[in-house]
Amino acid sequence: MQTLEPTEKPQDWSVSDVVVTEPGIIRRAIGAAAIGNITEWYDFGVYAYFEPTIKEVFFDGLSDAAGTIATFGLFAVAFLVRPFGGMFFGPLADRVGRNKVLAMTMVLMALGTFAIGCIPSRSAIGFMAPVLLLLARLLQGFSTGGEYGNAMTFIAEYAPDRKRGFWGSWLEFGTFTGYLFGAIMVTAMDGLLSHDQLVSWGWRIPFFIGLPLGLVGVYLRTKLADTPAYLQLEKESEEREKANKKEQSGSEAKGILHLWPYMLVCMGLVLVWNVTNYMLTSYMPTYVTDTLPSGGQVSDNTSQLIQIAVMVLALATIPFLGMLSDRIGRKPICWFGAIGLIVLAIPMIALVRSQTTVGIFAGLLIMAMLLICFSATMPSTLPTLFPTKVRGGALSIAFNVSISVFAGTTSVAVGGLVTLTGDLNWPAYYLIIAGVIGLASLAFLAEPNGRKMWGSPPAAATREEARDVVRVLRTKLTETRHRAGASGESVQQQ
Numbered sequence: 001m002q003t004l005e006p007t008e009k010p011q012d013w014s015v016s017d018v019v020v021t022e023p024g025i026i027r028r029a030i031g032a033a034a035i036g037n038i039t040e041w042y043d044f045g046v047y048a049y050f051e052p053t054i055k056e057v058f059f060d061g062l063s064d065a066a067g068t069i070a071t072f073g074l075f076a077v078a079f080l081v082r083p084f085g086g087m088f089f090g091p092l093a094d095r096v097g098r099n100k101v102l103a104m105t106m107v108l109m110a111l112g113t114f115a116i117g118c119i120p121s122r123s124a125i126g127f128m129a130p131v132l133l134l135l136a137r138l139l140q141g142f143s144t145g146g147e148y149g150n151a152m153t154f155i156a157e158y159a160p161d162r163k164r165g166f167w168g169s170w171l172e173f174g175t176f177t178g179y180l181f182g183a184i185m186v187t188a189m190d191g192l193l194s195h196d197q198l199v200s201w202g203w204r205i206p207f208f209i210g211l212p213l214g215l216v217g218v219y220l221r222t223k224l225a226d227t228p229a230y231l232q233l234e235k236e237s238e239e240r241e242k243a244n245k246k247e248q249s250g251s252e253a254k255g256i257l258h259l260w261p262y263m264l265v266c267m268g269l270v271l272v273w274n275v276t277n278y279m280l281t282s283y284m285p286t287y288v289t290d291t292l293p294s295g296g297q298v299s300d301n302t303s304q305l306i307q308i309a310v311m312v313l314a315l316a317t318i319p320f321l322g323m324l325s326d327r328i329g330r331k332p333i334c335w336f337g338a339i340g341l342i343v344l345a346i347p348m349i350a351l352v353r354s355q356t357t358v359g360i361f362a363g364l365l366i367m368a369m370l371l372i373c374f375s376a377t378m379p380s381t382l383p384t385l386f387p388t389k390v391r392g393g394a395l396s397i398a399f400n401v402s403i404s405v406f407a408g409t410t411s412v413a414v415g416g417l418v419t420l421t422g423d424l425n426w427p428a429y430y431l432i433i434a435g436v437i438g439l440a441s442l443a444f445l446a447e448p449n450g451r452k453m454w455g456s457p458p459a460a461a462t463r464e465e466a467r468d469v470v471r472v473l474r475t476k477l478t479e480t481r482h483r484a485g486a487s488g489e490s491v492q493q494q
Contacts, residue, residue, distance in 0.1 A: 012477060029154065030170045032102070035217035036151055037147075039109055039178060040144055042179070042209075042210065045179035047075055054203070055071045058133055065419055069412060069419070085105075090395065090397055101150050101392075102154060114214075115139070162461075162465070165326040165330060175375065179281055187308065259386060264441075268437050268440060269381070270399050272374065278411060280368060291415070291418060302357060310365050318375055325377050331442060338436075341434060342439075344370065345428040349363065374438075414430050
C-alpha cells in the first residue's frame, strides 16, 4: 500500500539554510506551549471527576441516568464548536504567527473555566444554570479549537528534525500534568469538605484556579518573544508568512482542501488517539464509580487514587517513548498501540469490571500505556502531514473535526450505549473500532522520523548537527536524482 509522501521540489540545502535552535530556546517554547494544554486538561480533569457533583448542582431534577447523560452531553457539546475554533484560529496563526494566536486562546480558555465556577446552581436560578454552563463550555470549546493544533505546530516547527519526537512528547506531558492536577484538586476537595460543603461552594474552587493558570500561560508566552533567538525565528517566520500570503493571494481554503487525503489520515490518527484518551480520562471515572453494579465496588476515593496513580505512571513514561520514537520511528510505536487496543480492549475492561483495586488498576494501566503510544508520538507526527504555508489551518481543522465528531463524544456515546443495551463491554467494543481505524490510517502514513518539516528548512540543535544534516540531505538528493534519471521520472520529493 502506497503511503502519502510530502511533495516538494528538490533543493540543494546549505548549512546556512538550516534553522539552528538551541535546547534552551526549545525548552522555553515547549513550556509556553504546554501551559495551554495544562490549563485545558486541568478543566477536563476537574469536570470528569466532579461529574456526580455537577450532576447534582445543575441537573438535580433529572433521574440518575438522565442526569449522567446530560452532564456528559454538556461535556461533549463543547466539541461541536471546536472545528469552528480551528477554522478561525488555525488560518489566523498562518497569517499573524503562532505565538499571538496561542496567547488569544489561552485567555479565552482561562475565562471559560473561571466562568463555570461563577454559575449559580439550578436550585438558585432554575434552567438558566445549565444554559450558562453550556455557554461557558462553548467558549472553552471554541478557544480549545485553536489551541492544541497551533501548539503542536509551534513546537514541531522549532524542534530539531532528529529530536522532534522527544521535544513534541512534552506537549502531552503537559496534558497529563493538567489532568493529574485536576484529579488531585478534586480528590483533595472530596477529602477536606463534607458533601453539603462540596455541593454548595467547594466544587467552584478548582474552576476558579483556571484563571491564574491562564494568566501564567499568557505571561510565559509573552516572555518567550523577548529572547533574541526567538525574535530571529519570529522574523524569519513572518517573512515566510508574507511570502505565503502573496503567493496564495487568498487561496488558503483551496490549498487546504487540496490536501484532503492527508487530512483524512490525520483525522484517523486523531480518532484512535483521542477515543482512547477520553475513554480513560473522561468516561472511566464514572464507569468505575457509577455505571458498574454496586456489589464489590471500590469507594469513590479509592477510584480517584487509582486514576491518579495511573496518570503518574503515564506521565513519567511519555518523554521516554518520545525519545524512543526518535530512534526507531513513530510508526512502530503507533502500530503497537493500535494493535494493542484491538487485542487487549476486552481483557482490560474485564479487569476493570472485576471491581477489585488490583483489577481496576491493571485495566486502567494497560489502557494508559496504549494511550501514550499515541500521546508520545502524535505531536511530532501530525504537523508533518501539512506544508508550512497552511499547516496551522489544515492541522487545526482536521484535528478538531475528528475530535468533535468522534473522539469528544466518547463519554456520552459509550454511556448511552451502555444504558440502552445494558452491555458493560461497550467501552471495549468502542476501543476496538478505534484501533481498526488507527491501523488503516497508519498504513497510509509515511514515517516522519528524522525528516524536515514539509515546506520548512531543515532544523538542527547545533551547527555541527546542521552540517551533518546537510551532508545526509545532499546524499539523498543525489541518489533520488540518479534514480529519477534512470527511470525517466521527474524528482518531486527530497
